[in-house]
Amino acid sequence: MMCPSATQKPAARLTALVLAIAATATSAQPIYHPPPGQNFEGVWLIQGDHSAIRTSKGKLPPMNRAAAAAYAAHVKARKAGKPDFDTIQTCKPHGFPRILFAAYPIEVLQEPKQVTFIHEVHHMPRMVYLDRTLPQLEDMDPNWMGLSAGHWEDDTLVVETQGFNDLTTLDTAGLPHSSEMRVSERIRKLDADTLEDLITIDDSKTYTQTWSTRVTYRRQPGRRLKEYVCTFTNPEAHSSEPAGGG
Amino acid sequence: MRFLLHVGLVGLGVLAAASTARAQSDVVEGPLIRPAASSSDPRDLSGVWFIRLYNRQINSTLGRLPPFTEHGKAEWDKRVKAEKDGSPIADASAYCWPHGVPRVMNSPYPIQIIQTDGETTIVHEVAHNIRHIYMDQPHPQTITPTFLGDSVGQWEGDTLVIDTLGFNDRTWIDEVGVIHGKQLHVIEHIRKIEDGHALENIIRIEDPEFFKQPWYARITYAWRPDLRLTEYVCEENNRNMPVNGHTVAQ
Numbered sequence: 001m002m003c004p005s006a007t008q009k010p011a012a013r014l015t016a017l018v019l020a021i022a023a024t025a026t027s028a029q030p031i032y033h034p035p036p037g038q039n040f041e042g043v044w045l046i047q048g049d050h051s052a053i054r055t056s057k058g059k060l061p062p063m064n065r066a067a068a069a070a071y072a073a074h075v076k077a078r079k080a081g082k083p084d085f086d087t088i089q090t091c092k093p094h095g096f097p098r099i100l101f102a103a104y105p106i107e108v109l110q111e112p113k114q115v116t117f118i119h120e121v122h123h124m125p126r127m128v129y130l131d132r133t134l135p136q137l138e139d140m141d142p143n144w145m146g147l148s149a150g151h152w153e154d155d156t157l158v159v160e161t162q163g164f165n166d167l168t169t170l171d172t173a174g175l176p177h178s179s180e181m182r183v184s185e186r187i188r189k190l191d192a193d194t195l196e197d198l199i200t201i202d203d204s205k206t207y208t209q210t211w212s213t214r215v216t217y218r219r220q221p222g223r224r225l226k227e228y229v230c231t232f233t234n235p236e237a238h239s240s241e242p243a244g245g246g
Numbered sequence: 247m248r249f250l251l252h253v254g255l256v257g258l259g260v261l262a263a264a265s266t267a268r269a270q271s272d273v274v275e276g277p278l279i280r281p282a283a284s285s286s287d288p289r290d291l292s293g294v295w296f297i298r299l300y301n302r303q304i305n306s307t308l309g310r311l312p313p314f315t316e317h318g319k320a321e322w323d324k325r326v327k328a329e330k331d332g333s334p335i336a337d338a339s340a341y342c343w344p345h346g347v348p349r350v351m352n353s354p355y356p357i358q359i360i361q362t363d364g365e366t367t368i369v370h371e372v373a374h375n376i377r378h379i380y381m382d383q384p385h386p387q388t389i390t391p392t393f394l395g396d397s398v399g400q401w402e403g404d405t406l407v408i409d410t411l412g413f414n415d416r417t418w419i420d421e422v423g424v425i426h427g428k429q430l431h432v433i434e435h436i437r438k439i440e441d442g443h444a445l446e447n448i449i450r451i452e453d454p455e456f457f458k459q460p461w462y463a464r465i466t467y468a469w470r471p472d473l474r475l476t477e478y479v480c481e482e483n484n485r486n487m488p489v490n491g492h493t494v495a496q
Contacts, residue, residue: 030285030287030289030290030292030361031361031362031363032362033363041362041363090481091342091481092479092481092482093479093481109360109362109365109367110362111292111360111362114360116360116367116369118367118369118376122374123344123374123375123376124374125369125374125376125475127474127475129474143476143477143479144477144479144482145477224378224380225376225378227344227392227393227394229343229344229393230342230481
């Protein structure tokens with residue numbers, strides 16, 4: 001850092017001094033600021049109830065016969081109070097894309113090569129890599145959240161996710177999916193405080209055609225993510241936090 | 247063939263050395279490769295880092311046990327004995343709970359630091375612990391105790407200083423038997439060292455219930471741009487699920 005020189009004029013010295021103070025201010029650090037239209041940073045909360053998702057046209061997704069039978073069994077089990085199919089009953093992850101429908105806030109963090117979604121529920125992170133493409137499905141280890149790669153198309157974040165296990169459902173009601181599912185998203189701001197996610201499910205083992213659903217999130221100014229601890233594994237001291245939801 | 251033989255012998259040598267080191271001090275070596283340094287900006291901590299010289303017993307700068315109070319020492323002795331007797335007392339991580347601070351900073355898994363406006367976030371691969379460090383602001387006036395506490399940060403020169411308090415008393419400070427109570431107050435000084443190839447974290451630990459005076463631990467992390475965090479789901483097939491407070495290996 002340059003010190004104000006004695007030979008500088010008073011005004012220049014003052015400017016230099018102000019700059020020097022600014023440079024040592026506590027908050028000075030390299031922060032990436034996305035272009036305004038692509039800036040999704042902040043905390044968001046889903047709008048509406050998406051516990052039983054429908055297509056963008058308001059219909060039940062086009063399940064094949066086996067999937068329809070599995071779905072009917074899930075709905076029946078839930079009604080009977082024994083939703084054993086539901087992974088969050090035992091504090092296992094919601095999986096993707098179900099976590100997108102959870103009624104808990106999501107924090108978005110943006111960097112040039114990565115958009116990170118932190119879900120309050122189960123403190124689950126999802127990294128969307130902007131600098132890599134997805135491997136072939138057969139080369140991936142299936143997991144709960146899959147692997148996400150994205151890119152910007154103008155102000156829309158386009159994300160592809162695959163590499164799932166088949167232990168989760170797409171919603172609380174119990175829409176099934178296979179490990180071959182591929183999920184595409186188009187995420188954009190409708191206005192400064194509304195984020196839209198158009199989600200397309202491509203899973204020919206489960207659905208007779210690809211289908212889409214749409215959710216919106218509302219900005220939560222000043223809200224911070226709380227620590228969420230699922231209590232199934234805590235038989236000795238239950239906290240007041242719910243065991244799941246959404 | 248000769249090359250393969252050579253590699254094999256070196257491999258055996260490394261294995262032998264590693265197992266000796268492990269047997270002696272429980273130390274697991276960090277990554278041996280040394281990729282290019284991180285960004286030249288000393289305040290740009292963003293990216294993936296991996297602990298070096300991980301030790302189950304946190305590396306106190308004293309080179310010996312922390313200055314326990316009588317109570318702290320008794321809790322330490324109890325845990326060391328339980329482990330020696332083959333029935334270790336379960337810490338928070340065995341229940342798949344968040345690991346606590348500074349315990350989570352002393353874990354043999356990669357961490358990713360993300361710096362955004364007003365916040366520094368540390369995403370830990372282990373049990374997807376996530377630390378939110380709010381920059382340039384005081385702690386809230388009322389804090390509900392949590393596993394990871396409430397963290398605020400600020401830059402002092404090129405050192406990120408993180409102040410964390412508001413803990414519950416369910417986590418440990420290390421994996422052996424240094425524990426803490428709700429009065430725990432942790433101050434971390436994190437800065438780049440070795441021309442950006444590594445991070446240093448000097449951790450000040452204060453808890454009058456367990457320690458006669460504040461003490462320090464020092465941990466360093468290697469810059470690992472070649473790594474990406476992978477999914478870690480503790481609740482899936484947890485082979486160490488505690489029974490009556492004790493870990494039972496299955």
